[in-house]
Amino acid sequence: MAGKNNFPKLHNAMWPGLVGKGPDSEPPIDLDTMIALTAAAQVNGVTFDGIDIFHAAPHTDIDFTADEAKALAEKAAKHNLAIGSIVAPVWPPVGGGSAMGSAEDRRKFVANVRKSCELGKALRDLGVRKYGVIRIDSASSPADWAKDPAGNTKLIAQTWREACDVAKDFGERLAAEGEICWGGMHSWKAMVDTLEQTDRPGIIGFQADMAHTLLYTMGYNAPEAALLPEGFDWKDQAQLDAALVKMTDLLRPWTIDFHVAQNDGTVKGMGYHDKTGRHCMVTDPNGRLDIVKHAGMWLRNKDGSLTRAMKHICWDGCMFPNEVMMKQQTWNDILGVMIKVRDAHGWEG
Known part of the structure; x- marks a missing residue:
């Protein structure tokens, strides 16, 4: 039996097959396998509508050819999957550069955007991409940012404005991922400040991931921005909800991309990835979020009306162990909670 709503569309992220993987961790999972696991997931006749992709090798070469773009589109279309948001590889190890770095660093950042x-654009022209954003961050650490908060935020905003000019030319929007491991984005206060200084509403916005934004309330890497007290009792749902309401009210107006996720209130790093919000399975007994209820804080306005700001939402299983990711039941469980989110906070379109 299909769910009662058909929007927002339900997507699965492909980058968990790469992020946190590598020589000092686990082997990456290839794109074909990630797509196959996504396409095979089914709950009461409902399947995933699409995928969000990582624009980096070995999944997708940054210097792609027309034939490679066509092959990617065909891979998705073969499984009746759309392609939505694209993670731009803005980091130095893959040819990008720090958004608050040297002039050359910032040039590389914008070039990869x-x-x-x-x-x-190529995927839009090929008919498999009708919505979604280009996801960015600052490609900088909180420690480096803290050496000159005002100056570095100004530089990030300048770089982002240049990236916005590029995105506008292509009819794209940029979404800055709020994550405690990115300088100038490592707290809700810093994130709002950086977006306001960038001052390109309608072209750049916020990408909220529930596993990361929970850490915002706890003040990881930014104790001055904590909305929950040290030693917070997780049984106090009223206090947790109040903190999440305050944060979402400030960031929701900027939010143009959204990841459904679970977190146990701890951080995790794996492979080359710095410690950030820990993504947990929907079935994890230590999960701190009521996924459906707390997703509504992002997907509904203060008055309870739907924002309809995103045509799709995505599950991010970043840094899940390969053993977990290779089990089909993992993706069925994830799809099941995504359907519940859409039934509660979606619409017919």
Whole structure:
């Protein structure tokens, strides 16, 4: 039996097959396998509608050819999957550069955003991408940012404005992922400040991931921005809800991309990835979030009306162990909770 709503569309992220993987962790999972696991998931006749992709090798080469873009589109279409948001590889190890770095670093950052915008356009032209954003961050650490908060935020905003000019030319929007491991984005206060200084509403916005934004309330990497007291009792749902309401009220107006996720209130790093919000399975007994209820804080306005700001929502299983990711039941369980989120906070369109 199908769910009662058909929007927002339900997507699965492909980058958990790469992020946190590598020589000092676990082997990456190839794109074909990630797509196959996504396509095979089914709950009462409902399947995933699409995928969000990582614009980096070995999944998708940053310097892609027209034939490679066509092959990617065909892979998705073969499984009746759309392609939505694209993660731009803005980091130095893959040819990008710090958004608050040298002039050359910032040039590389914008250059890689351009390449992802080009991929986005190619996939639109091929008919598999009708919505979604280009996801960015600052490609900088909180420790480096803290050496000169005002100056570094100004530089990030300047770089983002240049990236916005590129995105606008391609008819794209940029979404800055709020994550405690990115300088100038490592707290809700810093995130709002950086977006306001960038001052490109309608072109750049916020990408909220429930596993990461929970850490915002706890003040990881930014104790001055904590909305929950040290030693918080997780049984106090009223206090947790109040903190999440305050945060979402400030960030929701900027939110244009959304990841459904679970977190146990701890951080995790794996492979080359710095410690950030820990993604947990929907069935994890230590999960601190009421996924459906707390997703509504992002997907509904203060008055309870739907924002309809995103045509799709995505599950992010970043840094899940390969053993977990290779089990089909994992993706069935994830799809099941995604359907519940859409039934509670979606619409017919």
